[in-house]
Amino acid sequence: MSFKPACGDGTVLEWIKSSYSGADTPSCVEVATAPDHILVRDSKNPTGPRLALAPTTWAAFLPYASGH
Secondary structure: OOOOOEOOOOOEOOOEEOOOOOOOOOOOEEEEEOOOOEEEEEOOOOOOOOEEEOHHHHHHHHHHHHOO
């Protein structure tokens, strides 16, 4: 099943699951890019809350996350 809801501006979001998420892992993170921000959600709750981050904030977070 593919869940690709429209963004508020009509843009279709394509969610990408983290490469660290697997069938044997209960923690699943997905990200999607929108025109002016990066969205992050829990893949087990696709209609639940999302974090909206500025692209610069996301870029600053990635090196930290990859080291932990």
